[in-house]
Amino acid sequence: MRIVIVGCGKVGSTLAMRLQEEGHELTIIDRSERVIEQIGNVVDVIGYVGNGAVYSVLESADVRNADLLLAVTATDEINLLTCLVANKLGVKHTIARVRNPEYAENATLFHEEFGVSMTINPERQLANEIARILRFPSATRVEMFARGRAEMVSCTLPEGAAPAGLKLYELPQKLGLKVLVCAVRRNDEVLIPSGGFELCAGDELYMTGAPKEVEKAFRKMGMWSNPIKNVLIAGGGKVSYYLAQALADRNFRLKIIERDPERAAELAESLPNAVVLLGDSSDHELLTEEGLAAADAFVALTGLDEGNILSALYAKRIGVNKIICKVNNDHLKSLTENAGLESTVSSKNVTANTIVRVVRAYAAGEGEGNVRAMYRLADGRAEILEFAATADMIRLIGIPLKDLKPKMKKDILVACIVRKNKAIVPGGADVIEPNDRVLIVTADQRLTELTGILVG
Numbered sequence: 051m052r053i054v055i056v057g058c059g060k061v062g063s064t065l066a067m068r069l070q071e072e073g074h075e076l077t078i079i080d081r082s083e084r085v086i087e088q089i090g091n092v093v094d095v096i097g098y099v100g101n102g103a104v105y106s107v108l109e110s111a112d113v114r115n116a117d118l119l120l121a122v123t124a125t126d127e128i129n130l131l132t133c134l135v136a137n138k139l140g141v142k143h144t145i146a147r148v149r150n151p152e153y154a155e156n157a158t159l160f161h162e163e164f165g166v167s168m169t170i171n172p173e174r175q176l177a178n179e180i181a182r183i184l185r186f187p188s189a190t191r192v193e194m195f196a197r198g199r200a201e202m203v204s205c206t207l208p209e210g211a212a213p214a215g216l217k218l219y220e221l222p223q224k225l226g227l228k229v230l231v232c233a234v235r236r237n238d239e240v241l242i243p244s245g246g247f248e249l250c251a252g253d254e255l256y257m258t259g260a261p262k263e264v265e266k267a268f269r270k271m272g273m274w275s276n277p278i279k280n281v282l283i284a285g286g287g288k289v290s291y292y293l294a295q296a297l298a299d300r301n302f303r304l305k306i307i308e309r310d311p312e313r314a315a316e317l318a319e320s321l322p323n324a325v326v327l328l329g330d331s332s333d334h335e336l337l338t339e340e341g342l343a344a345a346d347a348f349v350a351l352t353g354l355d356e357g358n359i360l361s362a363l364y365a366k367r368i369g370v371n372k373i374i375c376k377v378n379n380d381h382l383k384s385l386t387e388n389a390g391l392e393s394t395v396s397s398k399n400v401t402a403n404t405i406v407r408v409v410r411a412y413a414a415g416e417g418e419g420n421v422r423a424m425y426r427l428a429d430g431r432a433e434i435l436e437f438a439a440t441a442d443m444i445r446l447i448g449i450p451l452k453d454l455k456p457k458m459k460k461d462i463l464v465a466c467i468v469r470k471n472k473a474i475v476p477g478g479a480d481v482i483e484p485n486d487r488v489l490i491v492t493a494d495q496r497l498t499e500l501t502g503i504l505v506g
Contacts, residue, residue, distance in 0.1 A: 051413050054116045056102030056132050057123030058085050060378055064398045066093045068406050072496055077111050103131040114139050122147040130164055137165025143412055149173055149288055170404055172397040177292030180374055183393055184347055187275040187372045188268045190392040193425045195436045196468035196487040201261050202434050206392060209251045212271045219245035229259035229267045230475045232465040232491040233432050240431040242461050242493055256427055258466040258489055260473035278346040279303055284331030284361050285352035286317045294321045307331040332357050334364050347372035355379045362391050414498035432493040437500035441484040445504055452478030461493040462503050
């Protein structure tokens with residue numbers, strides 16, 4: 051596909067790199083010549099300097115012949131205007147980054163009047179991801195599939211945990227687990243394991259199954275944590291606002307520390323379920339005074355990655371059980387991993403995952419069997435994807451998985467089948483039926499449709 055990206059900040063740059071990996075032809079537009087040059091040094095793109103909302107700039111970039119335009123500048127209004135102009139120029143699909151909460155109710159209007167195919171809110175998406183982790187504190191990641199009927203959770207296997215030393219096929223027999231370990235990260239290697247794979251302490255496990263069975267599995271493995279009630283949040287930006295909203299229907303006790311007086315006042319007025327404090331969250335004495343040691347969870351969401359990491363390390367040192375740290379700079383990720391900060395999140399990566407999924411669906415022709423959801427595992431070295439099975443997939447439908455296995459591409463695993471709202475952990479005798487939602491885990495395969503799991 052020919053894709054135009056307007057706005058090449060953190061999100062736009064990440065998208066350029068991800069979409070080049072997918073094999074698309076890219077054009078980028080940004081006001082800064084320096085930004086264009088920087089991206090051009092690492093990604094094969096055609097660059098144009100200018101305002102992407104201006105008709106003449108889009109014309110000079112030959113947007114008329116683009117299959118998709120992504121408007122991801124820092125300004126919602128420019129993104130929407132860019133999509134409007136691109137739509138008038140004949141671009142079939144446009145996606146706009148829209149972050150202002152006040153615009154949330156206008157999604158239908160944007161589609162009908164502006165021609166926007168999809169709006170995406172990175173901060174809201176990131177807040178929802180954090181909320182899922184807080185509701186399942188034993189996990190480092192939680193991702194929902196098939197409208198919540200199936201989950202993918204990740205965790206690090208501690209010393210002395212029940213599964214350590216067991217082979218995967220022994221987990222149902224000896225521990226009664228009804229989940230599937232679909233990927234394992236060991237040291238710097240990512241594996242899609244077979245039944246004979248033996249687990250070791252320190253492995254990072256990715257498991258799929260029904261939500262209730264995943265919770266039972268953590269309890270049986272001796273890795274279940276008590277529910278989180280008290281949450282201390284550093285930073286009062288958009289992510290914190292959306293997070294407080296996402297947790298409003300639960301009995302969480304939220305405390306937000308924000309350094310800007312005007313912003314703190316706005317949050318205090320709009321978030322009646324949270325206590326908003328005026329202060330600098332980089333002040334560790336302040337964190338202590340505000341009860342960090344007694345918090346069940348600490349979430350570092352300021353705009354400074356380095357400050358988030360330092361605050362998170364301080365929370366870890368004084369014994370906070372659950373720590374979530376926002377880090378957008380990929381170069382700092384290794385620092386957090388080496389320091390034992392397992393739950394790091396990034397708004398740009400959440401956005402990139404969503405847009406790459408949509409791009410794959412467009413590239414495949416928008417058929418029923420196309421990818422419906424996608425999540426990258428282990429820093430992008432594996433993926434879990436959700437597909438819808440249809441009756442015309444005659445090479446897949448009704449065939450036992452043990453008979454399909456020899457026909458499947460390397461490093462592909464059927465991780466879960468959701469049928470009539472029930473999640474099935476598949477065995478060799480199970481089959482895929484029409485209308486099933488199927489979760490596929492893969493390494494080194496960029497799948498766009500379910501039939502792509504087969505050779506030829």
